[in-house]
Amino acid sequence: MSIFKLRTSNVSLRFSILSVFFTLLIIAMLSLIALMHYRFVKNMTSISFDFMQEASFAAFQQITEEMATAESRSASTARLIQLSVIDPDNLEEMVAYTTDLILSESIISPSIQSVYWADENGTFVMAERTANNTISSEIINRSKLPASSEYIYRNTNGQIIKTIRSFDLNYDPRMRPWYLTGKILKKTAWMPAYRYQRSGFLGTSVLTPVFYPSGKLHGIVNLNIRLDYLRRQVEGINISPHGIAFIVDSDGKIIAFPKVIQDRNSTLLNISSLPYPWVIQTFNYYKKHLSQKFLLNYAGKNYLAIYKPLLHFGSHEWFIGTVAPQDDFTTELRKTHMITIVFALIMLMLSIAIVSALISNTVNPLKTITNEIKKIKNFELEDRPPVQSHISEVVEIAQAIHSMKQGLRAFQKYVPATLVRQLIQVGEAAQVGGEKKSLVILFSDIQDFSMIAEQMLPDQLMQHICDYFEELSRIIVANQGTIDKYIGDAIMAFWGAPLVASQPAQHAANAALQCVNRLRALNAEWQKMGKPILHTRFGLNMGDAIVGNLGSKERLNYTAIGDTTNMASRLEGANKLYGTQIIVSESMYKIIKEDYILRMLDYVMLKGKSEAIFIYELIAEKHDPIxxxxxxxxxxxxxxxxxxxxxxxxxxxxxxxxxxxxxxxxxxxxxxxxxxxxxxxxxxxxxxxxxxxxxxx
Incomplete structure (x- = not known):
């Protein structure tokens, strides 16, 4: 079919380019926006949790450390008594020790409100921090009759200002829950929240029993932490504008909750009684799923929740919880996200406007060229100046058309114009011989092969060279190359035909480097076996070549011919001058320079060439050591x-x-x-x- 008789439903070049560009640009931009939005939504919860954890970490750490400090002090005091470093029967010494302990812990662990020591005789020593930040002590001595108690008051400087002695004893520590628990458990333990008999406050205790060497119980050390101290601590945790931190036990009883004062309550309030339904829902979810960190939607609003175990006693646990609306952490992120999307859309519209203007400047000269071609089709060859454009390809086309018109005008003198028009109208697309393709050509050659051949028996030489060809051919084929022919001791191979190869230059470079590395190992083996080593040189070139089945009716050879092939052979031979193994052409270098280590060798004019080129040595892959x-x-x-x-x-x-x-x-x-x-x-x-x-x- 004549190529000039095709009729299709056509659109303008400007419309085609704009349509393709706008479609790709819009798809790319919308995909980017969608990806950004997807990543934002996906990571928003994680980022929110990070902000929340960062805001609450210090407070969580402080509460956890204070509880750990109290437990450590209880155990260490018991150990000192056990080792007789402290004499519990010396009541004055015990008063001094407990008083010093409270004073020292005022800074480190201010939640420790009092320290008790009680023994099996009912003797009791206590030091406590009072409301006016002074230290008071009490001694109950039942080892001497009549039994008595002595209450010691101190001023803010620690000096004793008053002592009250009484024989009316209504407090027996041996009957208190903390003493009975320690007696049963026989190890350091925490008490569930309970009401202190002496002060009436709610609190918890960490106790450690002390035993005689015989194993008999001597007494119990007890440190008390009031719940109102814990409440003040959680009130100081600033998670977010609407976030809440609290301590709750496994039954949902409130240990410490901001602004919930329950010192005088008969029992602890349950979290379900609070006017914070979103907090209640997070606790119920945690109890059901035991997820320490989760996102919960309540009444159409997302809340972040973090629960961490604090204390464990028997079947009961205390947890530190933090709950906050996700919006507290994401409002600014959402604003930034929306600004980014709006900016992206603005850039999209701006890009469309700019590209539309640029395409118009490109297409208008092409329209003029199209009109010129239509005139040439009808053999209208009037001389006109070439079309002007800022695009080099358009200028080249315009100049080519101008030159063609000049040639046709000369041709018109020898051939009737009518005949020329008919030939143009019925012109057929035809192709004779091979196919022109962009190929990468490799040539290899063995150094001093003639001398090697003279020194070996024919059979040994053939076997040796066949082993050599086998190894190198395997590497070339593995790298998607086509073996063209073996020329004596040389190999010719190419990439890009008959199958189209992706990154043919890189495959060819890999093949050459792998051949060099493999030959290095083979030569070492051959040398040990007494065989001659085969030092091989390679030349690589990339360019257009004719490839196809060439030959006669009797014999065909699928091969590549042309200047590109000849240049690859010349490059291989150039290795002799520079003492190198792999030389690549400038066209190869431009393609592979980012992926391999190369060095420039020279600016040369190869034999049979009229133009000089830069040549390079291929040394190794990019990250290989040299x-x-x-x-x-x-x-x-x-x-x-x-x-x-x-x-x-x-x-x-x-x-x-x-x-x-x-x-x-x-x-x-x-x-x-x-x-x-x-x-x-x-x-x-x-x-x-x-x-x-x-x-x-």
Missing amino acids: PYDIATYNSYFAKAFMAYQHHYWDRATKYFTFCSQIYPADRVAPVFIKRCHYLQVNPPAADWNGIWRLNEK
Whole structure:
């Protein structure tokens, strides 16, 4: 079918470009906004919990440490009595010790309100912090008759100001819950909340029994913590504007809750009696699921809740709870999120406007070119100036059309215009021979193979070279390459045909590096076996080549031919000059430079070429270790080569010498040092810019 007789439902180029761009831009922007929103919603709860935990961590830590301190002091006091460091029968010593303990804990653990010691005889020693922040003590002595009690008052300086002695004893510590519990458990333990007989306040106790060496109970040390102290502590926790911190037991009884004063209540209030239904719901959820951190929706509002165990006694536990509306932590985040979305939408609209203007500037010259082509189709070849545009490709098209019109006008002198128009109208798309494709070509060759062949028996040589081909071919095929042919000891392979390969340059580079590494191991093995080593050089080039089935009716060969192939062969041969193993062309370098370690070798004109190119050595993959500082080497080499191009031979020699010092085994820098010495004696032309002609294949 003639390519000029196709009829389809067409749209304008401007509309097509705008449609595609706008569609992609809108999809990309909306996808980004959707992703941002998804990530925001997904992470919002986590971020809120982080803020909440950060706000409550210090207070949680303080309460936990105070409870731990009280437990530690109870156990350590009992231990001192057990070891006879403190004599509990010396009541004055016990009074001094308990008083000092309360004073020392006033800063460290202010929740400890009093310290008790009671023994099996009913003797009792107590020190407590009073409401006016003084320390009072009491001694009940039942070891001497008549039994008596002595209450000691002190001022704020700790000096005794009054002592009251009484023989009317109505308090027996041995009958109190804390003493009975310690007697039963026989270890350090916490008491559930209960009312103190002496003060009437609600509180808890941590007790530790003391035993004689015989195992008989001596007495019990008891430290008291009042619930109103705990209440004041949770009131001081500032989680958020509407957040609440509290302490509750496993039955839902309130231990400490902001502004809930229950010192004179007959029993502890239950959390279900509070006017905070959202707090009640979180506690019920926690009891059911035992999740220490969760999000709960109540009445259409999300609440964050954190519960942490505080104390454990028997089947009962205390928990520190914090509950706060999620909005307390996310209001500013939501504002920022909305601002980001609005900004993204504004940028979308701005991008659409800018692109629309740019596309108009691009399409208008193309419309003019289209009209010119239509005129050429009808063989209307009037001379007009080329279309002007700021886009180089459009300018190239316009100039090509202008040149074509000039050629057709010349052709018009030899061929009737009518015939030319008919040929153009019925022109057929045809392709003869191979297919032109962008390929990566690899050539390999064994150094001094002729000498090796002379030293080996034919059978041994064939087996050795076949083993060599097998190893290298396997690596090339594994990296998606196509083996073209074996030419004596050389291998020719290419990437990009017959199958289209993704990243053909990278696959070819990997294959060459893996071949070098594999040959290093094989040569070591062959040397041990007495076989000659096969030092191999590689050349890699990328460009357009003709690929297809070529040959005769008798025999076809799927191969690649063209200048790209010849250049790869020349690059392989250039290794001999520089003492390298893998040389790649400039076109290859531009593709693989971000993924591999390379160094520039030279600016050369290969045999049979009229244009010079930069050539590079492929050294290793990006993160592979190499035995010298390649970055410093390349920096000095670049300075040296620039001086070399500008005929500054001494400066170039100096920098090339630095390169040799960085990499003593280098064979490239010495080549240039030798060149500099030669060119210094035999200067090149003034316009010489560093091109070195390689006349060997």
